[in-house]
Amino acid sequence: xxxxxxxxxxxxxxxxxxxxxxxxxxxxxxxxxxxxxxxxxxxxxxxxxxxxxxxxxxxxxxxxxxxxxxxxxxxxxxxxxxxxxxxxxxxxxxxxxxxxxxxxxxxxxxxxxxxxxxxxxxxxxxxxxxxxxxxxxxxxxxxxxxxxxxxxxxxxxxxxxxxxxxxxxxxxxxxxxxxxxxxxxxxxxxxxxxxxxxxxxxxxxxxxxxxxxxxxxxxxxxxxxxxxxxxxxxxxxxxxxxxxxxxxxxxxxxxxxxxxxxxxxxxxxxxxxxxxxxxxxxxxxxxxxxxxxxxxxxxxxxxxxxxxxxxxxxxxxxxxxxxxxxxxxxxxxxxxxxxxxxxxxxxxxxxxxxxxxxxxxxxxxxxxxxxxxxxxxxxxxxxxxxxxxxxxxxxxxxxxxxxxxxxxxxxxxxxxxxxxxxxxxxxxxxxxxxxxxxxxxxxxxxxxxxxx
Numbered sequence: 001x002x003x004x005x006x007x008x009x010x011x012x013x014x015x016x017x018x019x020x021x022x023x024x025x026x027x028x029x030x031x032x033x034x035x036x037x038x039x040x041x042x043x044x045x046x047x048x049x050x051x052x053x054x055x056x057x058x059x060x061x062x063x064x065x066x067x068x069x070x071x072x073x074x075x076x077x078x079x080x081x082x083x084x085x086x087x088x089x090x091x092x093x094x095x096x097x098x099x100x101x102x103x104x105x106x107x108x109x110x111x112x113x114x115x116x117x118x119x120x121x122x123x124x125x126x127x128x129x130x131x132x133x134x135x136x137x138x139x140x141x142x143x144x145x146x147x148x149x150x151x152x153x154x155x156x157x158x159x160x161x162x163x164x165x166x167x168x169x170x171x172x173x174x175x176x177x178x179x180x181x182x183x184x185x186x187x188x189x190x191x192x193x194x195x196x197x198x199x200x201x202x203x204x205x206x207x208x209x210x211x212x213x214x215x216x217x218x219x220x221x222x223x224x225x226x227x228x229x230x231x232x233x234x235x236x237x238x239x240x241x242x243x244x245x246x247x248x249x250x251x252x253x254x255x256x257x258x259x260x261x262x263x264x265x266x267x268x269x270x271x272x273x274x275x276x277x278x279x280x281x282x283x284x285x286x287x288x289x290x291x292x293x294x295x296x297x298x299x300x301x302x303x304x305x306x307x308x309x310x311x312x313x314x315x316x317x318x319x320x321x322x323x324x325x326x327x328x329x330x331x332x333x334x335x336x337x338x339x340x341x342x343x344x345x346x347x348x349x350x351x352x353x354x355x356x357x358x359x360x361x362x363x364x365x366x367x368x369x370x371x372x373x374x375x376x377x378x379x380x381x382x383x384x385x386x387x388x389x390x391x392x393x394x395x396x397x398x399x400x401x402x403x404x405x406x407x408x409x410x411x412x413x414x415x416x417x418x419x420x421x422x423x424x425x426x427x428x429x430x431x432x433x434x435x436x437x438x439x440x441x442x443x444x445x446x447x448x449x450x451x452x
Contacts, residue, residue, distance in 0.1 A: 025349040026050070026120060033089045036178030041092035046121035046198075051128050055353040058360045059129035061451055063258070065359075065427045070255040071293070073319055075336070075428055076214055077356045078132035078344040079125055080327050081117035083152050083195050087124070090154075091116030093183055097160065100168050114183050115154025117327075117346040122195065126202045128353050132214045132342050133199070137192055138185045139228050150192035150232045153185035154220065185220075192232060196239040203243075203267060212258055216292060217272045226279040233280050236270060236287050245269040247278070248286040254293060254322065294322040294342055300331045306433045309338035318430060332356065339430025358429035365450035371410035372425075374444045378436035382450050385410040389445045392435055393417035394424035400431075400438035410445050423447035 028044035059077060066074045084090050091114045115136065118125070122133060136154050162180040169176050181187030203211060236244060245253060245266040253261065253269060261267065270288045277288035296311045303325070304310040309318065317323055324342040325335040332355035335343050343356065361379035365372070370382035373389060383389075388407040393415070394400050401421045408416065415423040425448040426432035435444070 025351055033092050035093050035182050036176045038174060038176055039093045039096040039178050041086065041095050043086045044120055046087055047123050049120055049124040049350060052350040052353055055357055056129050058357040062359055068257050068259050069427055070257055072254045072322055073339065073428060075341055076132040077130050078342040079118060079130050079348050080134055080344040080346050081115060081136060082125060082133040083122055083135045084115050084154050085118035085121055086116060087121035088190055090114045097165055100165065119347055122198050123202050125348065128350055129356065134216045134218055135195055136218045136220055138220050150235065151185060151188045152190045152192055152195050153188040155184050157186060158183040193235045193239060196235065200239050210262060212261055212267050214269045217270055217288060219272055219274050226281050229276055229279055230281040230284050233287050234284050240268050243267045244287055246285050246287050247289045294324040296323040297326050299326060303331060305334045306337040307437065336429035337433045339428045358432050368450050372446045372448050372450055374435060374446055376441045376443060378432060389443055391415035391417060391445045392424055393421035395421050398431060400435045402439040402444055404442060412447055415445060415447065
């Protein structure tokens, strides 16, 4: 490669950044992935990310609190466009293209055409505590089957001006040796079945055998016919078998609990925005719930924080609908305080998993032999069990009662409550915020025990 002297500093900068990765704030084993000889990035090897153990433990604790609650008021930490991740090589071209363009930010919008929204693999998202995944699918080229295969990708063709990249590289004296098709569904390398198998592998690990996962299949544009839907549905049955929740035979899951699902042997649920997924052929039983379980998909512009908890003008959604906060990490904590079921940010990392936690305070539980109290902040901590505090009590409609004049040592389900109320504990971010309000920000005993 012969480079004009005036262009040498620029070319050196491009080549220096060609094996680069934007800081995704995750400690992991890095591997180099390339499209051509210069468009490279270091990504996290799937399964290698160092998780935040406090966040993961706290999320597991919250899930246990919700074990007998209907899904409609349960929380499933979620991600947007979960499978289109740099961990699989999607969007790695953008770092080189950014440098080639003089530092233009390509980490936005459709990410040079491939729609990248995550850094980390599905298995690492699951390891961190994500339980609702979004998988974008198209009908891909014929590969292993005469009818073709369902593939996981975002854009049908490269959306970025490929010619402009080639011209800039040529002006800089660079030979890219790249394949622009890899920035679209034309060059996708991931089959739908491979993605399903990755999720199944994690779910079948011994420590995860009671985990329930929800998957939103985002069908891009339209799958042409029921034959292809039948093939995709059969792929789901082939991978997950009887652990698959079927809308055709099991009905709506909204008012079923995690316990109900596990007792029935159902551990994975699929949902989709297009009812074509109900049109399977022959003996293939429909699996996918359509329309999706959530009725509002919103951002901060259509959301009012606690105590209003109004979404797109609707203040009556809680308890009757699931809802989803999309893409923006800035409303994760405020959405959690309203009990939003699915909070789906882009580019999740282990540190951000803390924003799904509404229960324990940082570094808590500090003791497994002390008792659990809500602190003035609304977070939970452990205190000596003989501390004199008021008790959290609720009626059968979930209305809180805190008598600040009645205090005593922690007493579990034998705590003193007003008539019609019983000792209780919040089960989600919304009920937690309401208890903090009912107790006027006082420290209050909760009817639960500390666990790791």
